Amino acid sequence: MFSVEIYTGTREENYELVTKQLRALLHDEKNQIANLSNAAALLNQFLDRINWVGFYLTDTNNELVLGPFQGLPACVRIPIGKGVCGTAALKKETVRAADVNQFPGHIACDSASQSEIVIPLLKGDQLIGVLDIDSPETNRFDELDQEKLEEFVKVLTECI
Numbered sequence: 001m002f003s004v005e006i007y008t009g010t011r012e013e014n015y016e017l018v019t020k021q022l023r024a025l026l027h028d029e030k031n032q033i034a035n036l037s038n039a040a041a042l043l044n045q046f047l048d049r050i051n052w053v054g055f056y057l058t059d060t061n062n063e064l065v066l067g068p069f070q071g072l073p074a075c076v077r078i079p080i081g082k083g084v085c086g087t088a089a090l091k092k093e094t095v096r097a098a099d100v101n102q103f104p105g106h107i108a109c110d111s112a113s114q115s116e117i118v119i120p121l122l123k124g125d126q127l128i129g130v131l132d133i134d135s136p137e138t139n140r141f142d143e144l145d146q147e148k149l150e151e152f153v154k155v156l157t158e159c160i
Helices: 011-026 032-046 083-091 143-157
Strands: 052-059 063-071 077-079 095-097 115-123 126-135
Touching (some): 011 143, 032 052, 032 126, 052 083, 063 083, 063 126, 077 083, 083 095, 083 126, 115 143
Antiparallel strands (some): 052 126, 115 126
């Protein structure tokens, strides 16, 4: 059973705790949808000052398609190479947009979103999808968020 955790440590300690919780949630479960759903719910509960967290998964038509998420309804399909998600997918590297309104080709699914971080989910060199997190604040995500969310995604991709 999962219970809500109060994160009272440093940011680094809190990220370590949430990654430990992810490992426990994923233990012995190999179903991709179940694991992505729990990962999105866990991050939604953990992260403050966000308005959307979820996954876009690769599709056969050179697109990302909406996967498990927490937040308002979202864009269903994003072309690889377009917007923050599509750019991260194309480059296979994390993209942080401090102000999405300044990001070339930004796709506005929620007008409240002002900053975004997108981390690719990779199995070896194969792109599975991306983790997308939006915030209603500009400059919400920093280097520590990027480093720790990349570690979180690494643990997740071991189980999907």
